[in-house]
């Protein structure tokens with residue numbers, strides 16, 4: 001793993017943090033992106049303790065221009081060999097089928113789809129020019145089998161899968177792999193806001209290790225848990241009326257977006273760094289979020 005530079009968005013908790021911990025080792029540089037500075041700092045601390053060289057970027061991935069510029073800059077300073085476009089949010093229809101709130105619709109589209117595409121886009125040409133690189137899009141089994149209560153979430157993940165499948169051959173021709181990860185249920189902050197049946201749920205650590213193995217061998221895709229992925233494949237060829245009936249009965253979902261903050265993993269314990277020094281701050285009057293990056297100047 002020596003000499004690597006790995007970018008992970010949504011690294012402040014859940015699967016992204018587990019991926020960061022999985023890869024953290026001496027000789028590995030990690031660039032971790034998230035919005036919650038305290039949770040992100042805890043992950044940075046854990047990864048540094050494992051010997052990795054870690055920088056953090058406190059940024060909302062919906063800030064497309066800043067995200068694009070900073071990733072391009074990071075890659076120019078030290079080539080990024082692996083990127084995990086992982087940041088994501090979810091919402092659902094109301095318990096009686098009420099429409100999702102507009103804010104939730106836009107947050108899902110702009111985080112799960114736009115944020116992922118903008119994470120990858122600045123690395124496409126540099127990776128192709130170098131003739132190597134690994135791109136990982138964290139989608140979902142819901143992108144392969146849309147869930148009736150999660151139309152926007154399912155659509156953002158299906159869109160991401162389509163984007164990856166379209167891009168993959170062009171990248172492969174230049175030695176760059178693109179892996180689409182389609183997890184089922186993972187025990188993370190996101191899953192804890194989800195009221196519904198979560199069969200065969202995996203731990204974040206197991207999911208991260210499985211995705212990392214697929215990434216390292218340049219797999220086209222990885223879907224898990226394998227039994228659920230098999231059922232999804234069967235469901236795709238089943239008659240729609242049968243599929244819809246089964247999905248509605250088994251996967252009635254209620255996601256309480258207001259519960260998200262409480263469900264997120266607890267932040268900083270006593271061992272975590274109390275203060276973090278940032279070398280620069282990007283002033284952006286239009287931006288709702290603050291943008292920091294360590295050891296980088298614009």
Ligand SMILES: NC(=O)c1ccc[n+]([C@@H]2O[C@H](COP(=O)([O-])OP(=O)(O)OC[C@H]3O[C@@H](n4cnc5c(N)ncnc54)[C@H](OP(=O)(O)O)[C@@H]3O)[C@@H](O)[C@H]2O)c1
Pocket residue numbers: 009010011012013014015016033034035036037039059060061062086087088089111138139140141182183184185186187188189190191
């Ligand atoms: N958990 C599951 O059952 C499951 C199943 C299938 C697929 N997935 C996918 O796996 C990925 C990771 O999800 P998770 O389960 O680990 O959820 P999680 O525990 O809620 O973590 C989501 C991560 O994304 C970050 N994030 C969210 N919005 C962001 C934004 N606008 N800008 C920057 N970072 C943002 C969060 O950090 P901040 O809050 O600090 O920004 C957090 O680090 C997502 O793409 C999700 O759709 C999850």
